[in-house]
Amino acid sequence: MGKPDADGPGLPDLPPEWGRVVVPDDASALATEAEQIRHELRRTPRRAAAARSPYALPLLVLIVAVLTTLAGLAAVTWPRTDRSTPQPTPAPHAPPAGLAGRPLPALDLVDAGQSPVPLRALVPAMIILVDGCPCPQEVATAAALAPPGVTVVTVADARPVRATPPAGATVRPLADPAGGLRAFLHLPARPGAATALLVDRSGVLVRVVPEIRSAEDYRADLTRLAA
Template sequence: MTSAGEGGRPHEGEPPDGLPGIPKEWGVIVIPDDLSELADEVRAVQAELHPHRRQPLLAGTALRRLLRAGVRAPVLIVAMAVMVTIASLLASAWSQTPRPPSAVPASADSAARDTLPALELIGSDGHTVPLRGQMPAVVLLTDGCDCAGLITDTITAIGPRIAVVTVSSEAPPSTGTTPPPGATPQAQGKTIRHLRDPTGELRRELHLAEPDGTAAAVLVDHAGTIVRTFPRTASVETLLPDIARL
């Protein structure tokens, strides 16, 4: 190595070409001929500078983490809101979905509506007569109705094994077209019965409206099951398709 005063270098206090001099506190500066000899000094300086370099890096990393956390929180809030909305829509759609009606055991009232009530009505002789004494039958409730023609047409339309039963609160008048009251076999082997129901119990049991000038007809098979009920009828033509089912 050579000192700063050797090799043509000016001595201390003599800066070349007007350049500023080296501070005295630096001491003697030695420039090695082989720069690799400065490797240890370079590593030492780098070690001293390393903590100062990590501080900006750590600060940048912390800032990025804060930014990511700041972005993640709104995203989570939005995601939760979307999930709650979807759940509400699904619950609303499920509640509006029509559900099949649950099976309900038939009550005594519904069974009574499916079969002809087993009532005891009053015959022409004043004695009680079972309403279901002759089945199958076409039962005509004739209160408030001028139903002589309907009764005659119904008797003509039925077969010999089907009875025609008329029910009214009062005994029907005997006319040329209406057979006399009673339960007697009529011409061609057909049975016609005229019964009185003073309290209107049959009409109530069948849930029929009050009389309105037309007859109500109930078609009953051999087992007493109601095939069909006509709340209002004035012509046998409306009954014929179901009479064929008796």
């Protein structure tokens, strides 16, 4: 039988928290405990070696850096559309300041038979540039509102665009292959929009409407052209 440490002479003082320690007479009684200790010792170096691997920390840093870069690229390049926010309507081009009050340039346009037509011979007139849009509704509205004696002229880029005016109204279709009117206005044609020029009987430019949006853009000036 084993003896408690308190009965055995020569044993060093042991920590009190260990409690009562019994030393067996036969060492084979500790075989099971010894095998468990050897098993733990064999496992401990492997864990320590894995924790001390020289590649573990650099590999972790590299993985984090790659994931961060990919996340940033995805955030920048991923297409996003906010359907809840209305898209602003593009503002119309503004004509250069000082056009109003200037005389209409002496340009010859062409009719359907490619015969020259002096533009100044048609004043007073509302000239509608339809090179960006035929805009038949806008042309018909202007023809219906034009007072007697005021000519409504449509100007296309290559060949005249015929419009169907309302009963009792007339529209003179012409073309400006050389682009002289656009060069005079410094206003590019915009798809889906028509530009209007209102010219009095003396050939002076009264108003430029970069994009006709409604009859209210020109109604008052169109009425005054007949005076």
